[in-house]
Amino acid sequence: DGGITQSPKYLFRKEGQNVTLSCEQNLNHDAMYWYRQDPGQGLRLIYYSQIVNDFQKGDIAEGYSVSREKKESFPLTVTSAQKNPTAFYLCASSISGPSNYGYTFGSGTRLTVV
Amino acid sequence: AQSVTQLDSQVPVFEEAPVELRCNYSSSVSVYLFWYVQYPNQGLQLLLKYLSGSTLVESINGFEAEFNKSQTSFHLRKPSVHISDTAEYFCAVRVGGSQGNLIFGKGTKLSVKP
Numbered sequence: 001d002g003g004i005t006q007s008p009k010y011l012f013r014k015e016g017q018n019v020t021l022s023c024e025q026n027l028n029h030d031a032m033y034w035y036r037q038d039p040g041q042g043l044r045l046i047y048y049s050q051i052v053n054d055f056q057k058g059d060i061a062e063g064y065s066v067s068r069e070k071k072e073s074f075p076l077t078v079t080s081a082q083k084n085p086t087a088f089y090l091c092a093s094s095i096s097g098p099s100n101y102g103y104t105f106g107s108g109t110r111l112t113v114v
Numbered sequence: 115a116q117s118v119t120q121l122d123s124q125v126p127v128f129e130e131a132p133v134e135l136r137c138n139y140s141s142s143v144s145v146y147l148f149w150y151v152q153y154p155n156q157g158l159q160l161l162l163k164y165l166s167g168s169t170l171v172e173s174i175n176g177f178e179a180e181f182n183k184s185q186t187s188f189h190l191r192k193p194s195v196h197i198s199d200t201a202e203y204f205c206a207v208r209v210g211g212s213q214g215n216l217i218f219g220k221g222t223k224l225s226v227k228p
Contacts (some may be wrong), residue, residue, distance in 0.1 A: 033215070036146035040123065042204065042220035043158075090157055100208075101165060102148050103216060105223075 006091050006106035012114050013078070013085065021076045021109045030096035031095045032074035033041065036060060037088040046089075048066035049074055050096045078111065086113050116141050118207050129197055129228050135190040135222045137205030147188040148206040148216065149179055150209035156205060164188065177198075200226045 004025040013019045019108045025031065029101025035043040045058030049068040068074055074093075078085045088110050092103040121136040139145065146165050150158040161208045162173040169181040188205060205219040 004157075043218045045215065048215060080142065088155075092158075101146060102160055102163055103158075105150075106157070108155065108156045111156065 004091060004093055004104055004106035006089075006109050009107065009109060011039045011109055011111045015113055016080045018079050019085075019111065021078070021089055021091075021111070023076065023106060024072055025074075025093045025104075025106075026072060027093055027104060028071070029093035029104070030071070031094045032068070032075045033092040033094075034058075034064070034066065034074070035090040037090060037108075041102060046076065062099065065109055085095065085111055089109060116145075116207055116209065116217045118205050118217050118219035120203075120205055120222050122222050123220065124128065124223045124225065125219065126225045126227060127195055128209045130194050132193050133195050133197075133199075133223065133224065135203050135205075137190065137219060138190045139186050139188065139207040139217075140149075141186070141207065141209060143209055145208050146208045147179075147181060148208075149173075149177070149188070149190050150206060150218075151201045152221075154201075161190075161203070195224070197226050197228060199224060 007022045033048040034046040044060050046064050047066040049055035055068050067079045090108050091106040094103045117140045119138045127133045148163045149161040151161045152158045162171045164171050164181045172178045177192045202221045202223045204221045206216045208216050
């Protein structure tokens with residue numbers, strides 16, 4: 001079955017460390033997205049990519065980095081520059097362009113700084 | 115810029131009672147509208163969507179939403195809720211025919227009590 005896989009489900013990071021969250025999809029979607037979710041704040045867009053080897057900053061990109069070397073993969077790195085990284089991170093994908101009728105989401109990664 | 119307002123952050127309701135989760139958007143052009151549901155520690159799942167045609171759309175588990183262009187609303191309703199409907203619900207909007215991303219509301223937590 002097609003879908004999006006995020007790993008790991010839970011991740012613990014020490015202060016000052018970089019950590020990478022994985023997102024893989026086999027839906028043949030061109031576009032992929034990373035969101036951060038905090039209680040009461042809904043979903044905030046971190047980065048998105050409409051095509052391989054290209055990506056754009058979202059509303060809260062500071063302290064994060066991404067790459068899009070393959071259509072299927074869109075990893076997110078939370079760097080030490082992110083001051084408050086503890087959150088639930090969601091990856092999504094969609095068809096790109098005007099026929100984009102909605103997103104398919106992964107099951108999320110909960111990152112905790114210890 | 116588009117925006118989505120979910121008027122209630124939390125909605126407590128007793129089992130078998132009716133419920134309405136409110137969503138208003140700001141756009142003067144045609145839009146695509148979505149409701150997503152999120153169970154604890156999971157990703158978002160598409161509940162229903164309005165793209166065009168009939169203004170009343172239904173999901174397979176008894177939810178429905180009505181697109182009201184004059185009031186720029188897309189409220190979600192269910193005539194009789196179950197304990198299993200306890201979740202967070204997100205409304206989202208996208209300008210029709212555009213390359214733009216989905217814009218999400220901040221979510222409404224539905225809590226169904228026995």
